Amino acid sequence: MNVSNGSKVILLAQDVHKKFKKKIGKCEVQALNGATIEVIKGEACGLVGPNGAGKSTLIKTIIGIERNDSGEIDINFGLNSSIGYVPEKSIFFEDLSAYENLFYFADLCDVDNAKFICNNLLEEFDLDTRKEDLISTFSKGMRQRTAIARALINNPSILILDEPFSGLDPSMALELRRAIVKLKESGKTLLLSSHDLADVEAICDSVAFMKSGKIVKKVLLKSFVYQNAVVEMIFSTKKNLKMDSLDDIIEVRSDNELDTTIVLNRSNIPKIIKKLVEGGIEIEEVKILNNDLSTLYSEIIMDEGKNAI
């Protein structure tokens, strides 16, 4: 399990099953039904799926909060390393300051130079000015950033984030997204569960689609989504342009006397733009017709659902 396609596998969950027994009614819920996921070193893997798909259960099973009924979970730690976990609901010692909250975990993990590390992390997540304030006075966005800082306290091999954007307003979500992108750029391995496909697309290298307790598909965003995305480009047709000279165009429309719209694959954008510019055509607007990941999501999740019906 150490190496997959030349890359070191950090996390491998294979055929994981988990059943929950409901206290009332004696019925059982199959939360995980043979979930299999692999995360390689340095990868930012998104985990998407509808509510009740089993994303949080899979994460909790990987962390060890929940125990799997069957299947294997291998975590390939480096020396003295661990998993960093950011739970869906940020949990803190509410009556302690942000610094104290971080310091306890640094101390618990026996981190060298704990004070410096805590201060550094708080500064990195723009919390240094509020570090002595009680966590109970923090906004949701600040709490989430503190939770990520806390999860990074012992420099974990992999950082697992469970719905970090839920309940955040757009500006806070953007701030948090920037912080996570920064982490990814620093080479940290991430497993991110989210409902917000735009965030997943902005952060992750790959996405695992989860449905009914299973990973139904895992795709690499760059090699799959971007190649298949369809883009609409509107430009002025005052100048005469021979459309035949442009290859790889899916559709050409003349919306009115002035404007022409062409529809093309996203992968052909550079080539088309070059030709348009060479032909002296001014591009007025570029629209992504199908929001890449959401199309893929509906294709995979909805179609799976239809097939199942």
Add this chain to the structure above:
Amino acid sequence: MTFQHCIQRLLWMRGKMQFKLLNKKFQIRELTVHMKKDFRVLSSGSYLLLLFAIMLAFGFISAYSSSIDFSQTYNSENIPLSNNELTTLFNQTIYNYWDSTLFFWPIMMAVIASLLVSQEKDDGMFQYICTYQPKSYFIYFSKLSVLSIIIILLNIISIIIFQIVFYFVSGKYLPFINLIESCIYPMFALIILSQLCLLIGFISKKKNFALIITVGVILMLFASTTLLMSNGVKDVAHSGLITPDSNMDPNYFPIQYKIIIVLNPMFLQEGIISILNLSIDYNSGIFIEKYFQILSIDWYYGYIIISMFMYSVVSIYAIQKSIPKRRKNDDQQ
């Protein structure tokens, strides 16, 4: 084996010992980390200070009332008291003080102990801490140590308050040794009670549930102690079999008394009477004296050790169940 081999062997053993010591030091460090956190969490919440203040206020009122009683009894005697009589009066005063003070303490300590665990469990922090795979026994002993320190501090402060109030009211000092001795049983009773409440906290998922169960258990313990004492005293009064000089039949008291007592740490409070050589009134005095005579002092210590061990093992097991077991695939290359 050559001399050189012996030296090598000794050096190897020294190295192994050093490694073990270093390891121990690290483990103790983990205990102190948890303890610091528990103290900080307790002290940051206003409820602890409030409960502490209420407990000490009760202590102050009891101290004042007991001291007044002492002064009245002492001054009402026409002839000077002998040393033995004075010691008995001092002991009686100490008992009166604890009797009225300790009524309130168990429920307060139970609430503190229960909250210390259930608060963390309720908001999910306990589970989060467990993802860092701490040692279950350190989590447990940290909380127990913090509670024990609070109980010891509470006892010491109470004694000091009592001594000061007693001096201002009566102009005399209580024998310090007797005061310290009188602390032993309530101290252990409260520690064992805290262990019981910690256990309730560890096995409960929600704070409110833990608090309700804790208060219920404490009330049951109080009720069973009262029932046991009143039945025992009645038995003694009606039987006419027991006199201060009679040899007690160990099977005189029915088995249910013993079961209730074994389950109830509050009976350790009654040990104060034994240790101070007191009898409250003739019947209850005989009952307590004879009853605890059957139990004997070794039985007390046996009870304390067995209870502490039993509660610790069950609680540590409950914590252990919460700590994730991860399959590590350590790649050391």
